[in-house]
Amino acid sequence: MKLQEAQAEFIKSWGVLGSSWGINKAMAQIHALLLVSTEALTTEEIMEELQISRGNVNMNTRALMDWGIVEKELKIGQRKEFFKAEKDILELARVVMIERRKREIEPMLKVLNKVQAVSSDKSQGTKEFKKVTSELLDFTNKANKLMEKFSRSDKNWFYKLILRL
Amino acid sequence: MKLQEAQAEFIKSWGVLGSSWGINKAMAQIHALLLVSTEALTTEEIMEELQISRGNVNMNTRALMDWGIVEKELKIGQRKEFFKAEKDILELARVVMIERRKREIEPMLKVLNKVQAVSSDKSQGTKEFKKVTSELLDFTNKANKLMEKFSRSDKNWFYKLILRL
DNA sequence: CAAAACTTTCAATAAGTTTTGAAAGTACAC
DNA sequence: GTGTACTTTCAAAACTTATTGAAAGTTTTG
The missing domain is CATH 1.10.287 (Helix Hairpins)
Structure with a gap:
């Protein structure tokens, strides 16, 4: 199994599982994506990767930040905000x-x-x-x-x- | 607080809580009702008490039976089925x-x-x-x-x- | 300051889930 | 067997929740 496939499988399943315990699909998938990605990601990248809208990414990254399991990260010289997940x-x-x-x-x-x-x-x-x-x-x-x-x-x-x- | 009120409060809240952990309102409320009622109840009585339809009662009593926390009880001389909850x-x-x-x-x-x-x-x-x-x-x-x-x-x-x- | 680069909001819409109720099915009594 | 008293099913309707995307807001840059 290739890394790409394994990641996709993991993200997809996290979405399904999330729904079964009261977390919406997008929120769970964003979390899974950030959990397995080496780098912090921008809103654009998350939108692209998961094929969901800007508003959806914004709402759910916020929810994840409220839970304290995702953080914003700023990179100097760049205005974009990057998101990364707690990995412990x-x-x-x-x-x-x-x-x-x-x-x-x-x-x-x-x-x-x-x-x-x-x-x-x-x-x-x-x-x-x-x-x-x-x-x-x-x-x-x-x-x-x-x-x-x-x-x-x-x-x-x-x-x-x-x-x- | 009167028994009636307390029971109503309990049943109502059980419904809300249920939804927050992935059990639908009717299923949770039927369970709560059976849990606090002294006698086993018929479909009719559950419909009346919770103001929900026959189909709804039927589907959800079945789900509760699948979970093994509600049982059918038959009383001799009566064709109706009575439902009662596990109380332990x-x-x-x-x-x-x-x-x-x-x-x-x-x-x-x-x-x-x-x-x-x-x-x-x-x-x-x-x-x-x-x-x-x-x-x-x-x-x-x-x-x-x-x-x-x-x-x-x-x-x-x-x-x-x-x-x- | 104005324009650009971004983030946030929110009303409309879509998707998903629950509930209804009438029709079909079943089993008992006679 | 037929009628009656019930239970079960399921398609349609109601309700709930998630998602979109365009508009509004904010911050940075030159």
């Missing part, structure tokens, strides 16, 4: 985990905490509701702590954890 | 993890393994590509093992792990 995979994983925690866990905790305030009568329905939602809250809190720990710990914590299991 | 939260988490692993991790491993077959020339591009994709593969393999372990272990493994950290 553990750092990338850390950021993705932080974002997913923000999107998935935090709103869940908010809701579960809120509905704990249901008034305590003796009905079967109330008992059941409290039981289910508080177990869910308990579990979610634990998952949250685990993710927090991962995203705060040093680079090798995760690998050491895996070894221990 | 750890069991639920286990199933969700299995599904996410299937949807998110497995296709990623497939792609990463495939592109490892890039031909080894000495170019900077090839070196870079191999480095990034093999690190990604390594990390993904480890995450995969962790999830597998979680979904195979006994009910308390996760809680014990959290305690140890």
